[in-house]
Amino acid sequence: MVIYLEGEVDEEIRLDEMTPRQIVAELDKHVVGQRNAKRAVAIALRNRIRRQKLPPEMAVDVMPKNMIMIGSTGVGKTEIARRLARMSNSPFLKVEASKFTEVGYVGRDVESMIRDLTEIAVDMIRQEKIDEVAEKAELNVEEQILDLLLPPPRASSNLYEFDPSAGDQQPSQLETKESTRDEQFQRTREKLRAQLRDGKLDNRLVEVEIRERNFPVIELAGPQGVEEMGINMKDMLGSMFQGRTKNRKMTVDEAIEHLMAEEEERLIDMDQVARAAIERVEQSGIIFLDEIDKIAGRESGHGPDVSREGVQRDILPIVEGTTVNSRYGMVRTDHILFIAAGAFHVSKPADLIPELQGRFPIRVELESLTVDDFKRILTEPKNALIKQYQAMMATEEVNIDFTEDAIDSIANFAARVNENTENIGARRLQTIMEKLLEEISFEGPDLEPKDQRIDAAYVDSMLAETVKDQDLSRYIL
Ligand SMILES: Nc1ncnc2c1ncn2[C@@H]1O[C@H](COP(=O)(O)OP(=O)(O)OP(=O)(O)O)[C@@H](O)[C@H]1O
Ligand SMILES: [Mg+2]
Numbered sequence: 001m002v003i004y005l006e007g008e009v010d011e012e013i014r015l016d017e018m019t020p021r022q023i024v025a026e027l028d029k030h031v032v033g034q035r036n037a038k039r040a041v042a043i044a045l046r047n048r049i050r051r052q053k054l055p056p057e058m059a060v061d062v063m064p065k066n067m068i069m070i071g072s073t074g075v076g077k078t079e080i081a082r083r084l085a086r087m088s089n090s091p092f093l094k095v096e097a098s099k100f101t102e103v104g105y106v107g108r109d110v111e112s113m114i115r116d117l118t119e120i121a122v123d124m125i126r127q128e129k130i131d132e133v134a135e136k137a138e139l140n141v142e143e144q145i146l147d148l149l150l151p152p153p154r155a156s157s158n159l160y161e162f163d164p165s166a167g168d169q170q171p172s173q174l175e176t177k178e179s180t181r182d183e184q185f186q187r188t189r190e191k192l193r194a195q196l197r198d199g200k201l202d203n204r205l206v207e208v209e210i211r212e213r214n215f216p217v218i219e220l221a222g223p224q225g226v227e228e229m230g231i232n233m234k235d236m237l238g239s240m241f242q243g244r245t246k247n248r249k250m251t252v253d254e255a256i257e258h259l260m261a262e263e264e265e266r267l268i269d270m271d272q273v274a275r276a277a278i279e280r281v282e283q284s285g286i287i288f289l290d291e292i293d294k295i296a297g298r299e300s301g302h303g304p305d306v307s308r309e310g311v312q313r314d315i316l317p318i319v320e321g322t323t324v325n326s327r328y329g330m331v332r333t334d335h336i337l338f339i340a341a342g343a344f345h346v347s348k349p350a351d352l353i354p355e356l357q358g359r360f361p362i363r364v365e366l367e368s369l370t371v372d373d374f375k376r377i378l379t380e381p382k383n384a385l386i387k388q389y390q391a392m393m394a395t396e397e398v399n400i401d402f403t404e405d406a407i408d409s410i411a412n413f414a415a416r417v418n419e420n421t422e423n424i425g426a427r428r429l430q431t432i433m434e435k436l437l438e439e440i441s442f443e444g445p446d447l448e449p450k451d452q453r454i455d456a457a458y459v460d461s462m463l464a465e466t467v468k469d470q471d472l473s474r475y476i477l
Pocket of ligand 1: 030031032033034071072073074075076077078079080342343377381425426427
């Protein structure tokens with residue numbers, strides 16, 4: 001049995017290898033409660049791994065179990081998505097469905113989300129390849145930098161071969177002038193190498209030959225026009241100007257960075273990256289469609305907004321499975337997993353067009369947050385609010401200590417304001433905390449004493465007045 005220690009999980013296992021239980025455990029570190037939603041997400045993700053292990057003739061027929069997360073505002077829907085995205089080694093895109101109804105997106109087809117997802121996959125795979133070649137690239141760059149720092153003598157043949165034993169030795173008996181010069185050169189080079197590795201030469205200036213990359217910025221067409229053609233104008237223009245070179249002075253530090261980028265580009269086969277990226281999008285891409293309730297409703301929108309039903313109809317083929325043209329090639333969307341989320345305050349999932357409803361067979365509801373949840377949200381998650389404020393003030397040597405009854409009191413105030421004004425879920429904690437710590441945040445470095453203790457009485461003194469006055473709390477909290 002493998003035991004994963006806390007804190008290691010982030011780096012050690014990746015979403016694709018995680019069991020549903022592990023996925024939930026990972027989400028638990030950041031999102032309080034919402035057990036059902038976490039479980040549903042975990043199952044959907046795991047099913048994709050299961051599918052990939054099936055014989056191909058069966059795998060093609062297993063459709064992703066798309067789901068809708070329903071829950072009022074501020075209860076953790078987007079937070080779950082954000083956390084998934086961070087732990088995911090699948091291409092993951094979060095997009096607001098409502099943006100497709102906005103003015104200005106008219107005509108910007110929803111297919112752009114598949115293109116964006118493909119871009120993400122390309123970056124991801126490119127990064128993986130960069131990691132693979134990093135060591136080699138570093139060695140190559142080191143040689144290049146040494147060449148710049150100490151230009152090799154003419155007619156020297158053994159430039160890159162170096163005899164480690166030659167390092168610290170006294171000059172040996174010299175046979176020819178030529179070899180002495182070579183040896184001396186080699187020794188100096190190795191000394192420089194050692195200094196370079198120690199970072200002692202970082203600020204030295206060197207002259208580097210760089211390929212001209214600048215080109216006049218001309219807006220050639222609207223974003224969708226260029227996208228449609230499947231070409232990236234920047235890349236195209238970039239390669240047109242690539243022939244030119246010029247010398248530029250920079251520090252060793254900058255030169256390393258610059259040469260590394262060039263080396264990586266040289267060592268990586270972008271065609272291969274593109275193919276792998278498309279494969280990964282098709283097999284394990286995830287799209288999180290946030291704010292889906294904003295496009296529910298069948299009546300067509302008034303004014304310049306694109307009709308909501310129209311957007312649903314545009315989304316439908318993508319969710320059902322179609323082929324989208326990207327600049328890296330055709331992408332099939334059949335097995336991309338869609339997780340939708342919405343508050344559904346006004347509209348209901350039943351207001352989505354029937355075809356779309358059918359493509360989201362799994363529904364999970366997120367629970368409203370209780371006072372108890374608030375207490376936990378304040379303190380438990382990895383970067384919980386209280387911890388954030390403590391860390392921020394600690395940068396100015398101020399230590400804030402919260403007593404337990406202070407936390408109780410903050411949670412209670414938050415729940416009360418949510419009840420009396422509008423229920424904005426855990427977001428209320430942020431406004432409350434901001435108000436609570438206003439004084440301390442302002443005084444900051446001038447604060448005396450440096451150890452501040454926040455107890456229920458302090459919370460009361462800072463908040464009670466505002467909370468009591470409904471009009472005031474409407475504006476301030
Ligand atoms: N269950 C929870 N556990 C921890 N933090 C939470 C939880 N619910 C909400 N939060 C915090 O509250 C804030 C808002 O949450 P989130 O963005 O997930 O809301 P939402 O459910 O997507 O709401 P909306 O419908 O308005 O988009 C975030 O900062 C998040 O960290
Ligand atoms: Mg949200």
